[in-house]
Amino acid sequence: MEAVRSSIQLSISTLTTKLHSTPSKKPVINLQFLRTPNSSFPPISDKHRSYPTETITTKSSTISTEPANPPKIEDGIQDPGEKFDWYAQWYPIMQVCDLDKKVPHGKRVMGIDVVVWWDRNEKEWKVFDDRCPHRLAPLSDGRIDQWGRLQCVYHGWCFSGSGDCKFIPQAPPDGPPVHTFKKACVASYPSIVQHDILWFWPNTDLQYKEIHLKKRPPYIPELEDPSYIKEIGSRDVPYGSVVLKVPYFTSKADREGGRPLEIRLQKLDINGFTAEHEAGISKFLPPCVFFTAPLSLFQAAPLNTASENKKPSSISQKRILLIFLCVPVSPGKSRLIWTFPRNFAFWIDHVVPRWMFHVGQNLILDSDLHLLHVEEHKMMEFGHSNWQKAYFVPTKSDAQVVGLRKWLTKYAGGQVDWGDKFLGALPPSPPREQLMDRYWSHVVNCRSCSAALKGFNVLEVVLQVISVALIGLVAAARHGLISAAGRTALVGMAVLSFAASRWLSHFIYKNFYYHDYDHSLK
Numbered sequence: 001m002e003a004v005r006s007s008i009q010l011s012i013s014t015l016t017t018k019l020h021s022t023p024s025k026k027p028v029i030n031l032q033f034l035r036t037p038n039s040s041f042p043p044i045s046d047k048h049r050s051y052p053t054e055t056i057t058t059k060s061s062t063i064s065t066e067p068a069n070p071p072k073i074e075d076g077i078q079d080p081g082e083k084f085d086w087y088a089q090w091y092p093i094m095q096v097c098d099l100d101k102k103v104p105h106g107k108r109v110m111g112i113d114v115v116v117w118w119d120r121n122e123k124e125w126k127v128f129d130d131r132c133p134h135r136l137a138p139l140s141d142g143r144i145d146q147w148g149r150l151q152c153v154y155h156g157w158c159f160s161g162s163g164d165c166k167f168i169p170q171a172p173p174d175g176p177p178v179h180t181f182k183k184a185c186v187a188s189y190p191s192i193v194q195h196d197i198l199w200f201w202p203n204t205d206l207q208y209k210e211i212h213l214k215k216r217p218p219y220i221p222e223l224e225d226p227s228y229i230k231e232i233g234s235r236d237v238p239y240g241s242v243v244l245k246v247p248y249f250t251s252k253a254d255r256e257g258g259r260p261l262e263i264r265l266q267k268l269d270i271n272g273f274t275a276e277h278e279a280g281i282s283k284f285l286p287p288c289v290f291f292t293a294p295l296s297l298f299q300a301a302p303l304n305t306a307s308e309n310k311k312p313s314s315i316s317q318k319r320i321l322l323i324f325l326c327v328p329v330s331p332g333k334s335r336l337i338w339t340f341p342r343n344f345a346f347w348i349d350h351v352v353p354r355w356m357f358h359v360g361q362n363l364i365l366d367s368d369l370h371l372l373h374v375e376e377h378k379m380m381e382f383g384h385s386n387w388q389k390a391y392f393v394p395t396k397s398d399a400q401v402v403g404l405r406k407w408l409t410k411y412a413g414g415q416v417d418w419g420d421k422f423l424g425a426l427p428p429s430p431p432r433e434q435l436m437d438r439y440w441s442h443v444v445n446c447r448s449c450s451a452a453l454k455g456f457n458v459l460e461v462v463l464q465v466i467s468v469a470l471i472g473l474v475a476a477a478r479h480g481l482i483s484a485a486g487r488t489a490l491v492g493m494a495v496l497s498f499a500a501s502r503w504l505s506h507f508i509y510k511n512f513y514y515h516d517y518d519h520s521l522k
């Protein structure tokens with residue numbers, strides 16, 4: 001995604017500083033990498049995928065954005081033989097660490113409203129239609145009752161983890177068992193936890209009940225490797241997952257970080273595409289996974305040192321993967337789940353609280369948020385199928401953008417298939433403060449940021465109370481009880497305390513509610 005600019009460059013110290021940065025100037029993740037002879041692309045495995053090799057490149061200049069002979073981009077003509085089924089895939093819903101087991105959670109994915117809740121009887125997360133079969137009230141507004149059932153709070157119907165209705169308070173005990181009727185059940189979606197993320201299969205047909213035995217979400221070994229540590233977060237963003245998907249790799253050479261980049265699409269088929277670039281290799285695994293690996297930051301031991309005579313296989317490398325899950329929510333809306341597993345600098349995660357990472361990562365997202373929102377609206381004026389008329393993408397740095405558009409056109413109907421839920425029109429643009437909101441798009445869904453916000457709010461009140469109390473003390477003290485120097489000190493502390501509370505108020509608003517990212521002032 002262009003929102004997450006990954007300038008692949010420089011040193012390990014730069015990496016740790018930038019990756020976990022709190023707000024600074026222009027937010028750019030700078031990662032140094034050094035491709036080593038023995039570095040290899042980590043196996044992302046899905047045993048049901050196969051990749052016939054096809055090399056595709058954008059035929060383009062690598063230097064100028066205005067070449068004398070603009071390259072012709074191969075048409076992404078729809079392949080009638082292979083069609084991507086948007087409703088026969090696993091979709092990530094949310095990282096488990098931010099789900100509270102005590103309450104149901106309402107989420108929307110692929111235009112489907114679901115309620116996610118913890119079934120303590122089966123010790124599993126469940127994903128149901130967020131719609132009570134009685135009179136369609138949202139079950140996400142409900143509760144988990146004392147027997148661990150999901151209860152609709154409108155009229156109290158209760159449901160087990162299988163979706164069966166177990167209790168209808170209004171049904172007389174000696175009457176017909178209406179709760180056993182099929183129409184009293186809630187539709188339950190297949191779901192699975194993988195990589196600490198809850199995924200669901202957007203089809204409640206019984207034939208998919210055991211779908212996890214045949215097909216699983218993409219498996220990324222580093223996310224389960226104990227020698228890696230990962231930080232995870234998510235944010236709802238006001239543009240579609242198609243716009244969000246493609247990372248824009250830069251290596252800072254001018255103010256906006258641009259310079260020629262060699263990115264080559266290695267293969268493109270119904271299972272996505274692979275791109276090779278100087279940073280390593282990126283993969284798009286439809287419908288949601290985009291990741292870049294490996295970034296071999298540097299070798300811990302030099303090659304061929306006479307003193308140690310280390311073999312290449314014994315060289316330990318510091319590596320980091322950039323993994324983005326771009327989840328379609330509804331037209332013009334998507335959810336980004338990011339995680340960056342790395343095998344070094346574990347101490348950072350023990351010292352720096354998670355919310356501080358998120359402040360920096362949200363700033364990166366803010367920097368492109370308005371740009372991408374507007375880009376998508378302008379694209380809609382052309383229509384997704386006319387992306388080649390709308391875009392001028394002559395350089396190889398845009399190869400992944402071209403790859404994604406080609407993949408969409410060739411296999412997936414040009415855009416997300418919303419079924420009959422939406423006509424495809426984008427919602428109108430909200431005011432800027434709402435567009436770039438951080439609270440509802442991130443903080444409220446993040447346990448660490450919510451806890452930090454609560455703590456800062458308490459601290460702000462405490463500082464104000466101290467300030468008022470000190471002034472009150474000075475005013476109430478009888479003449480002569482407190483020396484002139486003491487009065488001055490107390491008033492000074494009161495002023496400082498009040499100033500600190502005002503600064504804190506500004507800090508809270510800017511980092512947890514709204515940060516108006518203005519490029520012209522950066």
Ligand code: FES
Pocket residue numbers: 132133134135136137152153154155156157
């Ligand atoms: S709408 Fe849910 S119990 Fe009536």
